[in-house]
Amino acid sequence: MREEFYKTLSSPIWWGTLAIAAIMPFVLSSYYVHILTLALVYVALASSWNIVGGMAGQISLAHSLFIGIGSMFSAALLLKLGINMWLGLVISAVISGILGAVIAWIDFRFQLGHLSFVLITLAFAEMGSIVVEGWDFLGGASGLLLPKDTGNFLAFQFGGGHGAFWMMLGLAAICVLVNVAILNSPLGYYLRTIRDNEKAAQAIGVNILRYKITAMVISAMLASVVGTAYVRYLTFADPYLLISPVITIEIVLFATVGGLGRAYGPALGALLLVPLGEILRGKLGSTLPGLHYFIYGIVVISVILVTPRGLLPLFERLWARWRGPAVAGKS
Amino acid sequence: MAFLEVSNITRRFGGLVALNAVSFEVEKGEILGIIGPNGAGKTTLFGVISGFIPPSSGNVVYDGESIIGVSPDRLVRRGLMRSFQIVQSFADMTTLDVVTTAALTRRPMREAIDYAAQALLRVGLGGKEHKTPATLSLQDKKLLELAKCIATDPRCILLDEVMAGLTMAETAAPIAIIEELNKQGVTIVMVEHVMPVIMRLAQRMVVINFGEKIAQGTPDEIIKDQRVVDAYFGDHLDA
Ligand SMILES: Nc1ncnc2c1ncn2[C@@H]1O[C@H](COP(=O)(O)OP(=O)(O)OP(=O)(O)O)[C@@H](O)[C@H]1O
Ligand SMILES: [Mg+2]
Numbered sequence: 001m002r003e004e005f006y007k008t009l010s011s012p013i014w015w016g017t018l019a020i021a022a023i024m025p026f027v028l029s030s031y032y033v034h035i036l037t038l039a040l041v042y043v044a045l046a047s048s049w050n051i052v053g054g055m056a057g058q059i060s061l062a063h064s065l066f067i068g069i070g071s072m073f074s075a076a077l078l079l080k081l082g083i084n085m086w087l088g089l090v091i092s093a094v095i096s097g098i099l100g101a102v103i104a105w106i107d108f109r110f111q112l113g114h115l116s117f118v119l120i121t122l123a124f125a126e127m128g129s130i131v132v133e134g135w136d137f138l139g140g141a142s143g144l145l146l147p148k149d150t151g152n153f154l155a156f157q158f159g160g161g162h163g164a165f166w167m168m169l170g171l172a173a174i175c176v177l178v179n180v181a182i183l184n185s186p187l188g189y190y191l192r193t194i195r196d197n198e199k200a201a202q203a204i205g206v207n208i209l210r211y212k213i214t215a216m217v218i219s220a221m222l223a224s225v226v227g228t229a230y231v232r233y234l235t236f237a238d239p240y241l242l243i244s245p246v247i248t249i250e251i252v253l254f255a256t257v258g259g260l261g262r263a264y265g266p267a268l269g270a271l272l273l274v275p276l277g278e279i280l281r282g283k284l285g286s287t288l289p290g291l292h293y294f295i296y297g298i299v300v301i302s303v304i305l306v307t308p309r310g311l312l313p314l315f316e317r318l319w320a321r322w323r324g325p326a327v328a329g330k331s
Numbered sequence: 332m333a334f335l336e337v338s339n340i341t342r343r344f345g346g347l348v349a350l351n352a353v354s355f356e357v358e359k360g361e362i363l364g365i366i367g368p369n370g371a372g373k374t375t376l377f378g379v380i381s382g383f384i385p386p387s388s389g390n391v392v393y394d395g396e397s398i399i400g401v402s403p404d405r406l407v408r409r410g411l412m413r414s415f416q417i418v419q420s421f422a423d424m425t426t427l428d429v430v431t432t433a434a435l436t437r438r439p440m441r442e443a444i445d446y447a448a449q450a451l452l453r454v455g456l457g458g459k460e461h462k463t464p465a466t467l468s469l470q471d472k473k474l475l476e477l478a479k480c481i482a483t484d485p486r487c488i489l490l491d492e493v494m495a496g497l498t499m500a501e502t503a504a505p506i507a508i509i510e511e512l513n514k515q516g517v518t519i520v521m522v523e524h525v526m527p528v529i530m531r532l533a534q535r536m537v538v539i540n541f542g543e544k545i546a547q548g549t550p551d552e553i554i555k556d557q558r559v560v561d562a563y564f565g566d567h568l569d570a
Contacts, residue, residue, distance in 0.1 A: 002440050186440055189432040192424055200419035203381070204429075204479050205407035205436035261423065 002184035008177070021169055025162040031282075033165055039274035040168035041230050045247075046254040046266030047175035048222035051182060053252060054261035056215045057195030059114065061248050062103055062121035065128035066096040066220040068243025070227025072132050075144045075237040080137055085156035089228040093221040099124075100220030104213040122245060129243045144237040156232055164233045171229055172267070175222055179263040182218075191215055192261065257303050259310030268312050273300070332395060334359040334518055335380070335487060340389035342375055342542075349375040351542040352389070357487070362509070362519045364533030364550070366526075368562065372542040373522040374416050377489045380520075381413040382406050393487070408436055410486030414476040414493055416522075420465050426451060426475055427460035433482035443482075450482040455504050470501045477508055488512070490521040494528050502528055530554070538562070 008014055025033050045067065052060045073095070074088030083091075103124060107117050133141045151159030158167045182188045190211040193201040202208055231237045241247065251266075254273050259265025276299065280292035307314035333356035342350040349372045357363045367373050378384035380391055382403040391398050393411055403413075421429050430447035438446055451460055454474040459467065464475055473493050480488045490509070494502045502525065509532060513519055523529040529536070530550045538546040538553060540562040546553060553559055 002444070184440075186435045186443075189428065189435060192428065193421065193432045196421035196424055197419050199383070200415070200421070201432070202383075202403045203407065203413060203415065203419070204433035205404050205483055206432065207402075207404045 005181050005184040008180050018169070018173060022166060025165050030161060033161060035275050035278045037165045037168050037233065038278065039271050040165070040172040041226065041233070042251065042254055042270035042274050043172040043267045044168065044175040044226040044229075045223060046251045046258070046270045047172070047179050048219050048226060049248075049251045050179055050255050050261065050266045051191070051219040051222075052215050054255055054266065055182065055188060055191040055195065056212060057261070058107070058212070058215075059118050059252065060103075060121045060216070060219070061118055061245055061252075062100075062124045063220075063223050063251060064125045064243050064245050064248045065099065066223040067227035067230070067247060068128050068132060068239070069096045069099070070224030071231035071242040072138045072144065072237050072239060074228045075146055075231050076138045078146070079144055084154075085228065085232065086154075089156065089225055092228060093224045096220040096224035097217045100216040101213050104216035105209070108209045108212060125243075125245045125248065129239065129245070132239045132243050139237060139239065141239065143239055146232065146235045146237065149232065149235060156228075158232070160233075167229060168233065171226060175226070176263065176267050178218070178222065179266075183263050187211060187214060195261070253300065257300060257310060259312030262310070262312050265310050265312040268315075269310065272311070332392075333357060334394060335520070336390075336392040337376075337380065338390045338392070340376065340379055340391065341387045342372075342379060342384060343387045348542050350379070350386070353539065353542070353544050354389075355537045355544060355547060357518060357520055359518055360513070360516055361534050362513055362521065362532050364529040364536040365520065365522045365539060366524070366529060366536060366553075367539035371539045373539055374491055375542075376539070377413055377491050377520075377522065381411065381489060407483055407485075410484070411489075412480050412483050412485035412487070413489040414480055414491055416491040416495070418464075418469075418472040418476060421463065422465070424463065425461045426456060426464055426467070426478075429464060429475070430478050430482045433479045436483045447478075447482050450478045453481060454478045454508055469496050470504075473497065473505065477505060481508075481512070485517060487518040487520070490519065490523075492522055492524060494523055494525045497525075499527075506532065 024036060028036070045063070049060070049063050052058050070089070070092045074085055074092045077083040077088040077091065078085050103121060106112070106120065112120060132138045138144070149157045149160045151157050151163060158164050182191070190201070190206045193204070193206055194208055194211060198208060227242065231242065254269035255266035256269070257273060258267065258269025277292070277296050280295055284292040284295070303311060335357040337356070338354045340350050340353045341348065353372075353376060365373055365376070375384060379386045382398065382401055386399065393406070394409070398406060398411070427444070427447055430450055431443050434443035434446040434450065448460060451457060454477045456471060456474050456478060459471065464472060467475060476493060493505050506528060509519060509521070521529065521532070533550055536547065536550055536553045537544055538559050545558050545562055546556045548556070
């Protein structure tokens with residue numbers, strides 16, 4: 001592990017930001033706490049997707065499947081079999097990890113190009129939603145309703161509102177930290193080399209299959225865990241929300257707008273776009289239905305046109321210019 | 332038994348026979364030069380030896396074991412490293428990042444970064460650690476290929492035209508690096524069109540034409556060989 005990782009771990013900025021975030025529930029109204037919690041869900045999801053989509057450059061649309069397993073399956077285990085949700089979280093994560101490994105193996109075995117990878121992963125996601133909607137165990141099309149969150153930690157309950165926010169904050173922080181850790185370890189170098197040039201990566205000793213699988217397994221397991229936490233927060237396991245490819249598209253969008261492959265890029269994208277979307281909807285959704293989508297779309301398109309590599313690189317360039325040319329140039 | 336033994340390698344691309352029963356041996360610690368006109372099959376041969384191109388038939392033995400079917404990355408970990416004639420690009424990585432990845436073959440993270448920086452320094456790319464390979468000059472790109480090789484601590488390297496496109500003055504740096512590596516015991520097989528360079532570096536040479544080995548011997552023997560003059564130099568004089 002590179003020193004940068006330990007620097008991050010002991011950085012006052014990191015812990016300061018977390019501390020300030022942690023007191024938000026005492027400062028903001030419950031409406032804004034809800035929006036922030038939602039933003040943190042997407043910080044966690046976009047950051048876990050980033051390991052495969054950003055670092056390894058493989059646009060996986062299979063992530064709704066992992067989120068769906070984490071949410072629908074662990075909810076079903078609790079409601080239908082009485083299995084504690086902590087255990088459900090672990091079981092779902094393991095299943096997601098195995099599925100992730102299978103998808104990565106298929107990609108390698110059949111030498112899928114970028115487009116085929118996108119389509120195959122989308123097919124997996126679609127199959128997942130068909131299975132969920134058709135299988136009563138998983139709630140079918142009508143979904144599953146979890147018992148009320150009474151704050152019983154041992155039953156994976158966090159007491160709603162503030163508790164859920166802190167739980168999501170912790171989870172989002174972990175997902176971002178995993179990104180920092182990977183980028184500063186051999187795995188990060190391997191994945192970036194694979195993304196940039198698979199053949200050349202192999203020629204300098206990188207085992208493509210092993211690291212593609214590793215990336216996919218970590219990413220899938222994290223997404224699954226976030227799914228379990230998310231469904232606990234929502235209380236209602238809605239298949240049309242949790243295992244629909246739309247959720248993956250949102251994640252890809254946030255990660256791209258923030259900065260693909262960067263440790264803090266996807267987090268930045270989610271933190272800006274989720275509140276923007278929610279607030280626009282809250283302010284405009286009732287007066288002029290559809291207008292909020294329109295404005296949201298214009299913002300997203302402008303960002304991508306102005307800074308195709310995302311907002312994080314743009315902010316870094318602005319920062320470097322502001323600090324003067326002496327520090328510019330180093331990434 | 333020789334360090335690297337290529338026996339009866341044939342490789343077809345559809346109807347085209349790119350390599351036809353090519354055999355030769357490389358002794359440990361020597362520099363073997365491979366020459367041949369454009370399209371002779373030299374790069375294909377390196378592709379076969381380095382595990383990228385499966386041969387249609389034949390065998391390659393490296394360090395006492397057949398390496399047919401062994402993946403390129405495993406061969407790198409066993410010390411068999413290649414460079415690419417077409418310099419490989421990395422869109423979003425710095426030269427230091429790329430060479431660090433190569434150094435990770437045998438070293439933990441922290442050491443790998445230092446070792447990669449040293450390798451860049453050694454080939455003369457000091458100060459260019461944070462550039463992306465695409466922004467380097469052709470000469471520097473070729474030096475980067477060498478730095479990647481060095482960083483994996485190879486025992487045998489296959490160099491595919493690392494001097495092509497360089498001026499005579501520019502070849503001085505890679506020549507010095509290759510000589511130094513060889514002095515340290517690294518076995519080198521190099522394909523090169525720049526005749527004065529290969530005549531000076533190689534202890535033995537193999538000549539390939541239309542996928543077949545037509546001659547082998549010391550540089551002095553090779554330039555006197557009528558078949559080589561016809562196939563290779565004749566070709567060039569006509570053009
Ligand atoms: N993947 C491939 N598919 C089809 N034909 C190929 C392929 N790779 C090489 N060839 C053909 O095989 C022959 C040998 O090519 P190769 O690149 O090995 O030659 P070379 O000796 O390296 O030439 P140069 O000096 O131009 O680099 C050429 O006719 C080439 O067109
Ligand atoms: Mg060639």
